[in-house]
Structures are given as structure tokens and as C-alpha cells.
Ligand SMILES: Nc1ncnc2c1ncn2[C@@H]1O[C@H](COP(=O)(O)OP(=O)(O)OP(=O)(O)O)[C@@H](O)[C@H]1O
């Protein structure tokens with residue numbers, strides 16, 4: 441039976457920018473079940489990383505969560521105290537990023553960085569910690585883990601740095617791992633290795649995964665469900681098979697504009713003419729209407745309702761309102 445791990449309801453996260461505010465996340469709903477991999481896709485600037493930072497409780501200083509709920513095991517993370525959030529962060533929810541070097545300490549050996557993370561959440565003896573460090577490096581499929589533990593991050597390749605960051609992230613057995621473009625900066629073959637690792641971890645470590653990516657091939661390959669984000673809103677979501685086989689929002693259909701089936705899908709987001717709107721003044725009605733080839737009068741005045749397409753598949757578009 442499915443069991444809900446995370447439920448986001450009507451989340452709004454804005455950034456202050458002078459006299460204006462950037463409506464980066466503007467009322468989204470998103471769910472992740474236990475042991476599920478969920479993809480979050482959309483063009484640059486659509487608000488994906490802001491969703492991730494909001495869940496972690498680490499939005500940049502100019503960011504404000506103005507409304508909604510982020511329920512983790514039914515508890516609203518927006519209502520708890522910072523010390524409880526600090527415990528959850530790392531121990532229950534962890535995150536990895538595009539540039540591991542920005543999050544690894546350049547002057548600290550790999551062993552000490554992982555040990556430090558372990559000590560923060562667990563009381564273990566020195567020997568146990570050393571053993572656990574090596575075990576964690578092994579879990580991320582690093583060969584010669586004993587040797588790598590004594591390296592500094594700059595002595596490692598980009599792919600190895602990402603594996604070390606993953607070791608750090610899983611050091612306290614989190615239930616949710618958020619991966620924000622974890623392979624964008626890596627070569628294709630190294631990307632495949634990291635994706636393979638994430639799949640193995642999901643299967644063997646009881647992990648749920650929120651995978652933010654531009655690469656629809658990765659979503660097809662790894663994710664159970666998918667959310668398509670545009671200009672601070674979710675336009676379509678549901679079971680990966682259903683969304684890929686029957687994309688129902690014009691934006692998703694354009695992203696997937698290819699005759700390939702889900703098994704053959706090996707493309708990053710397709711190019712869609714026009715650009716993501718100014719998020720300080722998003723378009724009225726359907727946010728996609730200035731770029732949509734099917735736009736009607738109603739689209740520029742009223743926000744479209746959410747329509748059910750299939751058992752686990754929904755989209756928001758006036759074309760579906762028949
Ligand atoms: N610290 C900030 N201050 C002001 N605006 C910001 C800040 N961070 C992000 N934004 C703006 O918020 C919007 C959403 O940004 P976000 O980084 O969440 O998008 P994204 O989907 O992750 O993009 P990408 O694919 O490029 O990583 C964009 O318009 C961006 O310019």
C-alpha cells in the first residue's frame with residue numbers, strides 16, 4: 441500500500457527584489473510516497489530549486505514562504521522550531537546539488553567530512569565512525585574507499601566528488617533525498633553511473649527521491665511520477681507512463697515533442713519558442729498563454745482548473761474543459 445511521506449499544499453515562496461517580489465513558487469501542490477522517485481521538470485527559472493530549498497527550510501535570505509504547508513509524515517515543516525528542522529535536515533531529509541565542490545569543505549579530508557556529519561546525528565565511537573565512513577563510500581560504489589577517505593575533495597574527479605556528496609547525504613539514512621540537477625555538470629558516461637547509483641540507493645536504502653532535472657530521459661528511466669513546472673506553477677503531473685504516453689497540457693506536449701516512446705526517450709527538454717515570463721508580473725490567466733499555440737480568450741483572463749486525465753494523471757488547461 442502507498443504511504444505518503446511528503447505533501448506540499450498551496451506553497452508560495454517569493455523573493456524580495458527591490459519594490460517587487462519574484463513569485464518563484466506560486467501555489468503548488470506536490471506529493472511523494474514512501475520509496476517513490478518523483479521527477480520535477482521545467483525550463484530554467486520555473487521555480488524548481490526554490491521548491492527544494494523551501495522543503496529544506498533553507499531558502500536564500502531574500503526568500504519568504506508566504507503560505508501553504510509542507511507536511512512531512514503529516515507534520516508541517518513550516519510550523520516547527522528551527523532546532524527541530526535542523527534535526528530533520530540531514531537526518532531525515534537530505535539534498536545533493538549540481539556542484540558538489542560548493543558543498544564540500546576543500547580543506548577537510550573526505551573521511552573527516554563524513555565523520556562530522558555522522559557525529560552530528562549519532563553518538564558513535566571513533567572506530568565505528570571510521571568503519572561507517574568506509575561503508576558509506578562503498579555504498580556509493582567508490583572503489584578503494586579506504587584510500588579515497590584520505591583524499592581532499594580537489595583530488596577527486598567531478599563524478600567522484602558527487603559520489604562523496606551522496607555518501608554525506610545518505611550518512612544518516614534519510615527518508616527523502618532531494619537531488620537538484622545532480623548530473624548536469626558531468627560527462628554523459630559519468631551521468632549514467634550517478635543515475636545508476638541513485639536507482640540502487642532508492643531500491644536498497646528505503647529512500648524516496650525528489651529528482652530535479654532538465655533531462656526527460658532520466659525521468660523516464662528513474663522516476664515513478666513526474667511534475668511539470670512552469671513559471672511558479674505545476675501544469676501537469678502524474679504517473680510517468682501516463683504523462684509520457686498522453687501529455688495533456690500543451691507545454692508538456694511541447695517538452696515531449698518527439699515521436700519516441702518512453703523506452704526510447706533520450707532527450708533533454710525540447711526548445712520551446714519564447715521565454716519563461718517575468719516572475720514579478722506573471723501573465724494573468726494561464727501562465728503559458730503568451731507562448732501557447734492553442735490559446736483562447738478565456739486563457740488570458742482566467743486560470744485553468746485542474747482536470748483529471750487518468751487514475752494518477754492531472755493537467756490544468758482550458759482545452760481539457762469539455
Ligand atoms: N535569491 C534570489 N533572489 C531573487 N530571485 C531569485 C533568487 N533565486 C531565484 N530567483 C528567481 O526565482 C525564479 C525561480 O528560480 P529557481 O532557481 O527556483 O528556478 P529553477 O527552475 O531552479 O531554474 P534552473 O533550472 O535554472 O536551476 C527565477 O525567476 C529566479 O531568477
Ligand code: SF4
Nearest residue numbers: 726729732739757758
Ligand atoms: S489554458 Fe489555454 S493558454 Fe493555457 S495551455 Fe491551455 S490552451 Fe494554452
Ligand SMILES: [Mg+2]
Nearest residue numbers: 488489490620
Ligand atoms: Mg535550479
